[in-house]
Amino acid sequence: MAAPPADERQRQAWDEEEADDAVAGPSTEQVFEGEPVPTLPEMITARSVAVGVVLGVVLSAVAMKLSLTAVYLPFLAIPAGLMSFFLSRWWVRLLDGCGVAQLPFTRQENAVIQTFVVSCANIAYTGGFGSYILAMSRTSAVDGGPENGGGNVAEPQIGRLMAFLFLTSFVGVFAVMPFGNSLVIRHNLPFPTGMATAHFINSIHTPHGAKQASMQVSVMFKTLGGAIMSSLWQWFYEGGMHCGFRSFPIFGLTAARFGFFFDFSMADIGIGFLSPYKVTISMLVGSVVSWGIMLPYIMTKEGSWYPRGIGGINAYRWFIGISMVLADGLFHMLCILLRTLREMRRRRLSRLTTLPSMCLGADDRPPARSFDDRRRAQVFLRDRVYDPAAVVGFFALSAVSIVAIPRLYPQLRSCHVAVAYLTVPLFAFCNTYGIGMTSANLEPTYGKIAVLAFGSWVGLQNGGVVAGLAGGVIMLSAVITAGDLMQVFRTGYLTLTSPHAMLISHVAGTALGCVINPLIFWMLYGAYNGGGGVPVAPYAKVYRGMAILGVSQQAFPRHSLLLSKVFFAVALANSVLREVSARRGWRVGRYLPCTIAVAIAFFMPPKVPIGISIGSIGMYLWRRLDGDGARLRSPAVAAGLICGDALGSVLRSMLMLSRARQPICLMFLSPRASERLDALVATYTLENRGGPRPTLITHQLTLQSVSLFNF
Numbered sequence: 001m002a003a004p005p006a007d008e009r010q011r012q013a014w015d016e017e018e019a020d021d022a023v024a025g026p027s028t029e030q031v032f033e034g035e036p037v038p039t040l041p042e043m044i045t046a047r048s049v050a051v052g053v054v055l056g057v058v059l060s061a062v063a064m065k066l067s068l069t070a071v072y073l074p075f076l077a078i079p080a081g082l083m084s085f086f087l088s089r090w091w092v093r094l095l096d097g098c099g100v101a102q103l104p105f106t107r108q109e110n111a112v113i114q115t116f117v118v119s120c121a122n123i124a125y126t127g128g129f130g131s132y133i134l135a136m137s138r139t140s141a142v143d144g145g146p147e148n149g150g151g152n153v154a155e156p157q158i159g160r161l162m163a164f165l166f167l168t169s170f171v172g173v174f175a176v177m178p179f180g181n182s183l184v185i186r187h188n189l190p191f192p193t194g195m196a197t198a199h200f201i202n203s204i205h206t207p208h209g210a211k212q213a214s215m216q217v218s219v220m221f222k223t224l225g226g227a228i229m230s231s232l233w234q235w236f237y238e239g240g241m242h243c244g245f246r247s248f249p250i251f252g253l254t255a256a257r258f259g260f261f262f263d264f265s266m267a268d269i270g271i272g273f274l275s276p277y278k279v280t281i282s283m284l285v286g287s288v289v290s291w292g293i294m295l296p297y298i299m300t301k302e303g304s305w306y307p308r309g310i311g312g313i314n315a316y317r318w319f320i321g322i323s324m325v326l327a328d329g330l331f332h333m334l335c336i337l338l339r340t341l342r343e344m345r346r347r348r349l350s351r352l353t354t355l356p357s358m359c360l361g362a363d364d365r366p367p368a369r370s371f372d373d374r375r376r377a378q379v380f381l382r383d384r385v386y387d388p389a390a391v392v393g394f395f396a397l398s399a400v401s402i403v404a405i406p407r408l409y410p411q412l413r414s415c416h417v418a419v420a421y422l423t424v425p426l427f428a429f430c431n432t433y434g435i436g437m438t439s440a441n442l443e444p445t446y447g448k449i450a451v452l453a454f455g456s457w458v459g460l461q462n463g464g465v466v467a468g469l470a471g472g473v474i475m476l477s478a479v480i481t482a483g484d485l486m487q488v489f490r491t492g493y494l495t496l497t498s499p500h501a502m503l504i505s506h507v508a509g510t511a512l513g514c515v516i517n518p519l520i521f522w523m524l525y526g527a528y529n530g531g532g533g534v535p536v537a538p539y540a541k542v543y544r545g546m547a548i549l550g551v552s553q554q555a556f557p558r559h560s561l562l563l564s565k566v567f568f569a570v571a572l573a574n575s576v577l578r579e580v581s582a583r584r585g586w587r588v589g590r591y592l593p594c595t596i597a598v599a600i601a602f603f604m605p606p607k608v609p610i611g612i613s614i615g616s617i618g619m620y621l622w623r624r625l626d627g628d629g630a631r632l633r634s635p636a637v638a639a640g641l642i643c644g645d646a647l648g649s650v651l652r653s654m655l656m657l658s659r660a661r662q663p664i665c666l667m668f669l670s671p672r673a674s675e676r677l678d679a680l681v682a683t684y685t686l687e688n689r690g691g692p693r694p695t696l697i698t699h700q701l702t703l704q705s706v707s708l709f710n711f
Contacts, residue, residue: 028202029375029496035106035207037379043108043501051087052113055080056120056509057516063124064520066653067131075267075646077118077197077487082647084113085204107205108497114197115488115502116509119481123513126480127165128473129521132447134540135547136466151411151463152551158522160408165514167401167408168474172481173507174394175425176432178387180489180499182336185377189436192271192642194487198494199639220636220643227266227644228651234264235652239662249668250610256668259291259605266648268608270641271439272615273634279437280616282593283609286601290317306557315557318445321602323564325442327571328595329430335579376493383498394425409470411463416454420474427475428482433596435483436490440600440608443483447476448546455550464551469543481510571595615641 059076088105095102127133134140137155141148183189203217238244246263249256272280298316302308306315398421405417427446435441455468485506492502574595581589601609615638622630669677 027371028494029372031206032107032202032496037496038106038108040383040498040501042103042106043112043498044504045103045109047088047091047102047105048109048113048116051084051091052116052120052505052509053512055083055087055113055117056512059117059121060124060513060516061520062653063121064129064517064524065657067124067129068134068521068524069130069657075193075642075649076121077114077193077491078200078643078646079650080117080121081110081114081197081201082204084117085110085201088113107201107495108501110201110205111198111491111495111497112501112505114201115491115505116512119484119488119506119509120513120516122480122484123165123169123510123517124520126169126477127161127517127521128447128469128476129517131539131543132451132469132473132476133161133521135542135544136469137540140540140544152460152465154409154411154466156521156525158518161518161521162514163404164408164470164473165477165518166511167397167404168477169481169510169514170507171394171397171401171421171424171474172428172478172483173485173503173510174390174397175428175478176482176485177385177390177503179333179336179429179432180486181381181384183432183436183486184489184493185380187436189433189486189490190274190276191436191487191490192274192439192638194490195274195494195635196270196639196642197487198491199635200643201491201495203636203639216633216636219633220640223637223640224644224647227641228648230264230266231645231648232651235655236662237664237666239665240667243662243665243667245666247668253668253670258296259607260287260610261607262610262614263607265607265611265645266641267645268611269615269618270638270645272612272617273619273638273641275438275612275616277616277620279594279597280609280613282595282597283438283601284613285593286598287606287609289598290320290602291606294320301558305559316560316563317602318449319556319560319564320567321442321599322445322449323568324571324595324599324602325430325434326426327568328575328599329433330426331572331575331579332433333426333429376496379496380493380499383500385499385503405470405474409466411458411467412454412470416457416467416471417474420450420454420471424475424478428479430596431479432483432486434600436486437594437596438600438612440604441480441483442600442603443476443479445603446479447472450475451543451547452550455547458551460551465544465547468547468550472543472547571599 059080063076085105088110092102092105133156136153138153141153184191200220203220206217234245238246246265247256248262248264250262251260255261295313295317298305298313302313306313398418401421402414402417406412406414431442431446451468451472453468454471455464458464458467485503488502488506489499491497492499574592578589578592578595580586581592619630619634622634
């Protein structure tokens, strides 16, 4: 190691950094210090392109099948990273055996392939094939009336789908790219799933001989295997509605009726290991305020504040939650812009305009203390993406879309598309900031609000149903791709992968997905259009019903706008006070909740904050009992839990696609409900001595469970 600098101030800084490295525990980048950082051509190779295309097509087919059958897409980053690792290693060994020299397969190339594959496969969900697109079709419009004919129906066409996807799938990338350095470095948002992916890639590429790193790899794979087995073990007990451990009434059956139960999600526990305590506590506070106090009270006003039987209670959750998210997101966006203007003014006054321009908010970031932080920030900022190019790309794509989208869907006029693209940066930033803090993705809510807003604006007679659904796809694609890009940047930051390489891989994978996924959809569309007893796209009619509700011109639920304004003001005041307290060192800042975490709790059931809280409690106890062991092993344990849950969800999805049925139904009932259930079983047994009718009994038991739980 080189000697410290002679200057006394630099010597003191050197000593402080060495002390911080010792406190921070084992260093990941010191393990890889002997390996040089690859150049851009060494990250994006012919091998990575070939492997990425093959895996992208395969996983796109799986993702499309899942989106058409369940409108559900599991977390694909870990399976993509693992498959790309083994396929690339097999490629290298095959060519080495043939005497063809190959570049070594690095963690950076692994991250590039994983990014390409995931961005390609995610188009199956962001394109809205199993929801918005099929909801436009005539097959979903089965009933008569003006809302199911004329301009309110648009049959899927492969050419139109490809063009529409190319126009909508990149706007989110350009919208949040200028904020990348600020979110990843200055704010140091954890992005838990991106962090888990990076730790997984670093672990499988650990050089031999690194004792601590090998121990972390062992811990991670043991935890990963345990999480996979736990997910499959729970599947066996989910043989009916509300069956299994995923509705474990940890606080009792009364609380479980309002969503306060534990679902044994290993991913949520892993996120709790990585989340700050304040974020976890804030999410719990939000769950108690929303699901425990406010919503039960509003439910007593059904028929007075909102009509019965149309799910009006959800409008309060959506409007209040979105108002809080917008308040906190808008505040942080303005803070970043003001820091940028201040830095530009400082440079102009100091006549340093010849220096390269930094990203928004990156120049006044806190100094990186540990060796890992210094090394990662150096690589990330050295290859940072040029921000003006992103701004130009956003406005250019917006101009093209304003002209082209109305030609694809005449129900949308240019003014509608222009308004959508003006709101995209704000919604995309807010969603990305929430993902960075809590790993909770709220893109379905933004899409539903866009459906209602554009459908109501266009009107029934002008094709408002199709206009609302097309506007939902625009918003859905924007917020998802924006969040995915920041997750990618976080993974690249932690694996020393060039942001340029990650951006190129993300854009290229998205472009391939815009071609491959419509082709796969077109091949599977016949199963939905022709019937044949195949249960496909169960939510298409649900989304169409939502769009019809948007064009019905019904008034907002009573007091919903008033409550939204009140919560917007409270959230904005809390965000301002937190920022001022942090800058002035006020102690009151320690007790102020995280605004975005409270807001996100309005959208997700309490089971998610409960799972994250269990992980945080486990992390707290571990640190109290064994601080050094927790600091050394907790990232590996968290990554193993998140990755294992992701792989387990993929395996469960494969079981679902193979039509496998769970053999057991495990249900939690009160003593009175258990007695009624025993009496029901005894009644059917006596009435059917010649041969019981298990199908009818199972149906009655399912109805009984619905009436008892009423989630």
